[in-house]
Amino acid sequence: MNIYDVSEHAHVSIATVSRVINGNPNVSEKTRKRVLDVMKELGYTPNVFARSLGLNTMKTIGIMCADSSDPWLAEAIYYLEKELRGNGYDSILCCTGYLPETKKKYLELLRSKRVDAIILTGSHYIEAKPKDNVYLLEAAKDLPIMLVNGQLDGEQIYSTVCDDHAAVYDAALRLYRSGRSSVLYLYSGNSFSNLNKLSGYRDAVRDAGFMVRDELMVLCSKDLDAAMERLDTISRSGVYFDAVLASEDILAVGAVKYADKAGLTIPKDLSIIGYNNSILSKCTTPEITSVDNKVESICTTTVNTLMKVLEEGNVPGKTTITPELIKRGTTNF
Amino acid sequence: MNIYDVSEHAHVSIATVSRVINGNPNVSEKTRKRVLDVMKELGYTPNVFARSLGLNTMKTIGIMCADSSDPWLAEAIYYLEKELRGNGYDSILCCTGYLPETKKKYLELLRSKRVDAIILTGSHYIEAKPKDNVYLLEAAKDLPIMLVNGQLDGEQIYSTVCDDHAAVYDAALRLYRSGRSSVLYLYSGNSFSNLNKLSGYRDAVRDAGFMVRDELMVLCSKDLDAAMERLDTISRSGVYFDAVLASEDILAVGAVKYADKAGLTIPKDLSIIGYNNSILSKCTTPEITSVDNKVESICTTTVNTLMKVLEEGNVPGKTTITPELIKRGTTNF
DNA sequence: TTGTATGCGTTATCAG
DNA sequence: CTGATAACGCATACAA
Numbered sequence: 279m280n281i282y283d284v285s286e287h288a289h290v291s292i293a294t295v296s297r298v299i300n301g302n303p304n305v306s307e308k309t310r311k312r313v314l315d316v317m318k319e320l321g322y323t324p325n326v327f328a329r330s331l332g333l334n335t336m337k338t339i340g341i342m343c344a345d346s347s348d349p350w351l352a353e354a355i356y357y358l359e360k361e362l363r364g365n366g367y368d369s370i371l372c373c374t375g376y377l378p379e380t381k382k383k384y385l386e387l388l389r390s391k392r393v394d395a396i397i398l399t400g401s402h403y404i405e406a407k408p409k410d411n412v413y414l415l416e417a418a419k420d421l422p423i424m425l426v427n428g429q430l431d432g433e434q435i436y437s438t439v440c441d442d443h444a445a446v447y448d449a450a451l452r453l454y455r456s457g458r459s460s461v462l463y464l465y466s467g468n469s470f471s472n473l474n475k476l477s478g479y480r481d482a483v484r485d486a487g488f489m490v491r492d493e494l495m496v497l498c499s500k501d502l503d504a505a506m507e508r509l510d511t512i513s514r515s516g517v518y519f520d521a522v523l524a525s526e527d528i529l530a531v532g533a534v535k536y537a538d539k540a541g542l543t544i545p546k547d548l549s550i551i552g553y554n555n556s557i558l559s560k561c562t563t564p565e566i567t568s569v570d571n572k573v574e575s576i577c578t579t580t581v582n583t584l585m586k587v588l589e590e591g592n593v594p595g596k597t598t599i600t601p602e603l604i605k606r607g608t609t610n611f
Numbered sequence: 612m613n614i615y616d617v618s619e620h621a622h623v624s625i626a627t628v629s630r631v632i633n634g635n636p637n638v639s640e641k642t643r644k645r646v647l648d649v650m651k652e653l654g655y656t657p658n659v660f661a662r663s664l665g666l667n668t669m670k671t672i673g674i675m676c677a678d679s680s681d682p683w684l685a686e687a688i689y690y691l692e693k694e695l696r697g698n699g700y701d702s703i704l705c706c707t708g709y710l711p712e713t714k715k716k717y718l719e720l721l722r723s724k725r726v727d728a729i730i731l732t733g734s735h736y737i738e739a740k741p742k743d744n745v746y747l748l749e750a751a752k753d754l755p756i757m758l759v760n761g762q763l764d765g766e767q768i769y770s771t772v773c774d775d776h777a778a779v780y781d782a783a784l785r786l787y788r789s790g791r792s793s794v795l796y797l798y799s800g801n802s803f804s805n806l807n808k809l810s811g812y813r814d815a816v817r818d819a820g821f822m823v824r825d826e827l828m829v830l831c832s833k834d835l836d837a838a839m840e841r842l843d844t845i846s847r848s849g850v851y852f853d854a855v856l857a858s859e860d861i862l863a864v865g866a867v868k869y870a871d872k873a874g875l876t877i878p879k880d881l882s883i884i885g886y887n888n889s890i891l892s893k894c895t896t897p898e899i900t901s902v903d904n905k906v907e908s909i910c911t912t913t914v915n916t917l918m919k920v921l922e923e924g925n926v927p928g929k930t931t932i933t934p935e936l937i938k939r940g941t942t943n944f
Numbered sequence: 945t946t947g948t949a950t951g952c953g954t955t956a957t958c959a960g
Numbered sequence: 961c962t963g964a965t966a967a968c969g970c971a972t973a974c975a976a
């Protein structure tokens with residue numbers, strides 16, 4: 279069942295059939311109707327492979343992420359896919375894990391599939407050392423590279439980021455202003471985004487007139503129990519803190535559980551702020567004040583930018599989205 | 612940069628280059644090496660579009676789900692993608708939402724992309740009325756249809772399901788055996804899976820020697836606050852219950868919040884069991900006893916089955932996975 | 945408005 | 961072991 283069959287049945291050439299398929303206006307209404315009828319009658323569907331070969335594109339975007347089951351990434355993927363499909367593009371999903379070599383390997387793989395662009399979802403794709411990002415600059419010579427919550431300067435590389443520094447700065451400052459004297463910052467890694475957040479925390483501590491203390495900046499694996507135990511250990515070791523600011527909601531949940539266990543009242547004895555405004559922040563009692571980093575905005579912006587890029591339009595290399603602090607029960611402001 | 616360029620540089624025919632690419636053994640070691648060297652030197656990558664056209668397959672599977680940001684579905688997608696990629700297949704993601712028409716539309720869309728098979732993820736794809744599933748039977752004439760946690764009999768349709776009936780039956784019975792007299796069943800819809808669960812609940816109530824009462828089977832939207840308020844309303848209306856069995860963890864979280872609000876002690880005054888054993892079940896205090904329905908097993912089984920199907924192997928149309936009750940703090944057994 | 949002819953980059957079937 | 965050549969199904973430049 280191909281374009282030839284249709285052309286025969288409709289008594290026209292394949293060129294005309296092709297024109298009908300592609301909505302070319304240079305077809306008389308009469309023949310157009312006849313061809314459409316035949317197509318329906320035969321149940322004809324154009325062969326995308328043949329079309330792709332000629333046009334050298336399949337209208338497909340590669341979406342890379344470390345782990346699509348991570349709540350934030352899952353939500354991002356949801357919006358990206360929806361938005362891309364709305365623009366007539368398919369999405370090939372590719373979960374790369376967190377290892378640099380595999381990220382690189384999968385990027386190559388997607389590239390060999392001739393996708394029209396690649397979206398790197400999440401802040402884990404930008405490494406601290408510039409040389410570790412060279413492969414992205416290299417790839418961007420062939421196709422547009424879109425960064426969701428990550429930033430890198432380069433030709434054909436487009437970043438849409440949430441202003442994490444400002445968000446954490448603001449959150450920390452509010453804690454101090456509400457009477458807290460010792461805000462512990464709990465974070466889960468050294469990604470681009472995490473480094474920004476940490477720097478926001480540092481600046482806030484200084485601007486609030488306090489000392490930045492190493493023992494109050496705590497690295498911890500992205501796990502509820504780990505966070506809880508970490509805080510417990512720190513407290514027992516004699517370090518005092520009356521607020522926890524976390525780089526992820528799950529760590530903030532850990533903080534709530536720690537408070538429960540230690541018999542602390544929230545927010546009186548311990549204030550807590552999470553990050554991402556995910557469903558997790560609503561599962562605890564009290565519910566967790568959390569930074570909403572606007573996944574949906576970031577993703578729709580990314581896709582809109584990409585569409586403009588693919589239409590050869592001129593677009594900025596970086597767009598910044600402003601986060602918002604959602605106040606709930608773990609803070610007293 | 613194509614196979615002709617390589618053939619010229621290597622002084623062989625394109626047939627030989629093609630043989631090298633595809634690992635055909637009928638090539639002398641010497642020429643193979645020469646060709647490989649040239650390919651590397653030129654940075655040649657085979658054009659997947661041309662290859663697809665010839666072979667009439669792109670080694671790509673369509674993954675449909677209602678909403679990839681739903682935690683259970685997100686996890687399923689993660690495992691499916693990983694497993695498929697391990698077998699050399701790409702995954703095209705397609706979020707269809709919950710409306711029958713759009714599900715149908717997107718199925719057709721994926722079909723027109725000539726994917727090698729379609730995986731329907733989640734129990735929302737099987738409708739109660741047989742006629743509403745006819746389109747799946749129709750599609751299955753062209754390609755394998757895999758159901759993840761849904762069941763439908765038909766040629767080229769393969770189901771991998773969790774025994775939800777048994778899981779809920781078992782959970783409810785344990786509640787009664789632990790001294791509960793009035794177990795409220797809270798559920799969020801009438802999908803295939805939900806109907807199975809409900810029937811498991813009913814059977815357990817009877818087998819425990821109690822009456823099945825309509826007011827204890829409560830339909831509620833899949834939302835934390837909705838669940839909490841629903842329970843509150845029911846309780847105020849004079850209906851007594853000392854246990855809540857939920858069809859989703861999020862509803863169980865709502866039950867925990869209800870207990871907090873109503874001043875009930877968990878599990879003494881109110882026992883709670885959730886479903887899915889998701890991260891949500893660990894966020895509350897106490898943590899929620901929940902049914903683990905083995906997402907990973909279901910997904911790897913699905914992909915393994917699919918691979919056998921694509922190799923023309925003989926495989927069963929239905930595989931059942933046994934769930935497991937994970938005991939935590941919201942029950943006293 | 946319609947038709948003819950050609951190219952897109954492979955794979956696979958033959959013949960050597 | 962290697963090479964020539966015909967599909968694969970479509971889009972499009974050019975001709976009519």
